[in-house]
Amino acid sequence: MLTCFASTLFSGQPTFTLSEEESKHAVRVLRLPPGAPVTLVDGRGTVYAATIADANPKRCALLIQSQLFIAPRPYYTHVAVAPTKNLDRMEWLVEKAVEVGIERLTFLRCARSERRELKLERLEKIAISALKQSGQAYLPQLDELIDFEKFVPGLTPETTFIAHLEAGERTALSQVAGVGPGCCVLIGPEGDFSPAEIELALSRGIRPVTLGASRLRTETAALAAVFTAHIARE
Missing domain, CATH: 2.40.240.20 (Hypothetical PUA domain-like; domain 1)
Structure with a gap:
């Protein structure tokens, strides 16, 4: 049909x-x-x-x-990610994240970002197509590209996590993603967040997390965060 x-x-x-x-x-x-x-x-x-x-x-x-x-899920998943230089990889992320189920996807402009501009029109069409194909009832919110420094202050630290690659103690996202009413996971560009960006997030009470032992591509890490958030609630 x-x-x-x-x-x-x-x-x-x-x-x-x-x-x-x-x-x-x-x-x-x-x-x-x-x-x-x-x-x-x-x-x-x-x-x-x-x-x-x-x-x-x-x-x-x-x-x-x-x-x-259809009632919405009692739990929201929000991923904020720095878009890759190759737009095809962001299109793939939008498609798969909608299929799995995500409430909000924000695009970040970071210090090491390869892509400084982003038009949402194409991504919105892909999101609608994925919605129809997967049978989801809710179209996620797609946010315009925003500077990391402007985005972080508006977040709720208790339910926000940053997945970075710097040395230091980090908790598995699977252990903390299901604690509150939802979660927001910050995913950096291919070169990772800068030390200053990590320090800003930590100073705001945002906790560092890991998505596993493998070093993941940006779009793979973002999708892994969506999967992990869902599994943590099961």
Whole structure:
């Protein structure tokens, strides 16, 4: 069954018109006729069962049959990561993190960052596609690129952790990620956080953690943090 994203659908609305891109996919590519079932997700917890009322390849109209609200997870996962120079690796991260389930993804501009600018439009489309493919009900918040120094002061230290590679005592994320109502994990660029950035985080009460013995790529570390946070809550 086709799953579509409905960013402007409201409760009680009997019909909905798909975007031109979604309409073309449904009518021209999949050749769905009137009466064919379609699932709509709004990214805010509501899933709608619908049928095609008008198979127009530019403005495919759907008739809403029923709706189901799915409660959010009682635990949030927030990862803040320095994007890599190769954007494909960030696209992979967004796709997989949405499939696993993440509430918020923030992009950091760090002292050793290779990428200093980032446009979210492409990443948002990938997130929506992953949402539809995986059957998730909630679209995560994607934050614009922000300087590390500006981002850290607004964090809650009790539920925030920094995964760095400098020497020193660190706790396994799996041991602390499931303690509070959620967690935020900071992941640095390929060259790691700078000593000054690590000191800033620690001075704010943010605790250092490890994701295991292996030295992971930035995007792999970020996804590992998402997996670990989920496993810690099971």
